[in-house]
Amino acid sequence: xxxxxxxxxxxxxPRINMHFTPTSASWLNMVERFFRDxxxxxxxxxxxxxxPELVDAINEYIAHHxxxxxxxxxxxxxxxxxxxxxxxxxxxxxxxxxTLH
Numbered sequence: 001x002x003x004x005x006x007x008x009x010x011x012x013x014p015r016i017n018m019h020f021t022p023t024s025a026s027w028l029n030m031v032e033r034f035f036r037d038x039x040x041x042x043x044x045x046x047x048x049x050x051x052p053e054l055v056d057a058i059n060e061y062i063a064h065h066x067x068x069x070x071x072x073x074x075x076x077x078x079x080x081x082x083x084x085x086x087x088x089x090x091x092x093x094x095x096x097x098x099t100l101h
Contacts (some may be wrong), residue, residue, distance in 0.1 A: 022085050030072060038062075 001007075001018055010016060020031045042061040048054040074081070 022089070033072070042044075 001020070010018065031071065038061050042057060043054075046054075046055060046057055076084075
């Protein structure tokens, strides 16, 4: 999103608004959640002898996933989620600072 080409594209499309999740909270990003799911449910223990075989496995997973798609429904409020992110960032920062001293 910081690359000049992306910035130029965004400038030409003012109806598009970028919303960024905190860098320490990839679990908030639905694409990251999908990557987690495909990794744990299909790829992690798979054995692929070629790139085309891996691509086929990914495509099969996506096709199966799309046969009965379900929307993700947040069970927490935005406020609760953001408070959890703030607490986690505080703990991470204190741990990282503790290892530096």
